[in-house]
Amino acid sequence: MLVARDVSKSYGRQTVLSHFDLTVDEGEVVCLIGPSGSGKSTFLRCVNHLEPIDSGEVSVAGHLVGYRRTGARLRELSPREIAAQRSDIGMVFQGFNLFPHLRVLDNLTLAPRKVRGVDAATAETRARAALERVGLAGKAAAYPRRLSGGEQQRVGIARALMMEPRLMLFDEPTSALDPERVGEVLDVLRDLAAGGMTMLVVTHEMEFARAVSHRVAFLDGGSVVECGPPGQIFDSPAEERTRSFLRRLG
Ligand code: ADP
Numbered sequence: 472m473l474v475a476r477d478v479s480k481s482y483g484r485q486t487v488l489s490h491f492d493l494t495v496d497e498g499e500v501v502c503l504i505g506p507s508g509s510g511k512s513t514f515l516r517c518v519n520h521l522e523p524i525d526s527g528e529v530s531v532a533g534h535l536v537g538y539r540r541t542g543a544r545l546r547e548l549s550p551r552e553i554a555a556q557r558s559d560i561g562m563v564f565q566g567f568n569l570f571p572h573l574r575v576l577d578n579l580t581l582a583p584r585k586v587r588g589v590d591a592a593t594a595e596t597r598a599r600a601a602l603e604r605v606g607l608a609g610k611a612a613a614y615p616r617r618l619s620g621g622e623q624q625r626v627g628i629a630r631a632l633m634m635e636p637r638l639m640l641f642d643e644p645t646s647a648l649d650p651e652r653v654g655e656v657l658d659v660l661r662d663l664a665a666g667g668m669t670m671l672v673v674t675h676e677m678e679f680a681r682a683v684s685h686r687v688a689f690l691d692g693g694s695v696v697e698c699g700p701p702g703q704i705f706d707s708p709a710e711e712r713t714r715s716f717l718r719r720l721g
């Protein structure tokens with residue numbers, strides 16, 4: 472579902488991703504862990520067309536997101552191709568990014584109606600089903616400010632699901648939450664994983680990563696240092712950098 476090969480990306484003189492390789496198979500949950508500044512968010516942004524890559528190759532569901540071979544020009548995708556690819560990808564950030572002036576239901580139906588031309592009744596039916604899926608069936612008429620952080624994040628997830636993505640990207644979805652609200656959001660991620668959703672999750676929740684992911688990738692200095700089943704990465708990491716990162720977490 473996702474293939475990244477030898478990806479490089481710099482901001483000015485600072486190399487943020489280099490020789491970055493990662494695959495995520497259909498139905499697989501991969502957690503991305505690593506120190507702050509190691510390039511986790513940048514990679515997700517590259518996958519979702521929010522940032523161009525400098526070289527290498529990224530494809531989602533067999534469609535090229537971006538590539539450049541030495542000496543060859545980066546192929547520019549048309550805005551239409553980019554829109555089509557992005558609608559295959561759902562992204563949930565640390566912040567909740569809901570439209571504050573819209574009720575929960577309208578937050579969910581906006582993009583399907585405007586981008587996909589879904590009629591209002593169908594969009595509403597789908598929105599109610601998505602809210603049910605994240606345990607918020609009763610909140611359709613509420614404004615975001617009336618919801619807890621955990622509820623807002625679950626609305627954010629429901630909103631991403633409205634576009635029927637084939638790949639979900641999560642960037643520290645629980646980092647902005649009060650500790651007592653983290654569990655309810657992780658439970659939603661667990662349910663999605665159990666339902667077969669393909670997911671790439673940047674997280675500091677190591678217990679979650681261990682319990683839910685098929686593979687864990689440890690990222691440091693802009694590349695994947697090692698990647699494997701959670702038991703292998705957490706219990707017998709091959710690389711010293713992974714060991715010292717995990718040791719620092721305690
Ligand atoms: P992580 O998510 O692993 O904490 P990031 O991908 O956010 O790491 O950042 C990796 C590095 O890239 C950091 O050194 C950060 O300062 C830098 N960086 C990220 N975004 C930008 C940007 N838009 N412009 C310049 N530097 C950036």
Ligand code: MG
Pocket residue numbers: 511512513642
């Ligand atoms: Mg980040």
